[in-house]
Amino acid sequence: ARQILRIKDRLNEIFVEHTGQSKEKIERDTDRDFYMTAEEAKEYGLIDKVIESKKIK
Numbered sequence: 001a002r003q004i005l006r007i008k009d010r011l012n013e014i015f016v017e018h019t020g021q022s023k024e025k026i027e028r029d030t031d032r033d034f035y036m037t038a039e040e041a042k043e044y045g046l047i048d049k050v051i052e053s054k055k056i057k
Contacts, residue, residue, distance in 0.1 A: 019045030 008030070015026045021044065038050040 015046075021045060 012023060012026045012030060015021065015030070016023050019026070021029075036044065038047070041047045042050055
């Protein structure tokens with residue numbers, strides 16, 4: 001169980017480093033399932049851009 005908690009803590013640190021979110025916010029958001037749209041993921045800092053699909057004629 002301690003190993004799982006260490007891994008979770010390390011993942012949260014990585015999210016903090018790459019998203020710019022606070023550690024407290026990351027811990028809250030990763031405590032349970034946390035769904036977001038592609039645009040929300042971009043605003044959160046998880047992704048760089050959203051690729052739109054092209055309509056086929």
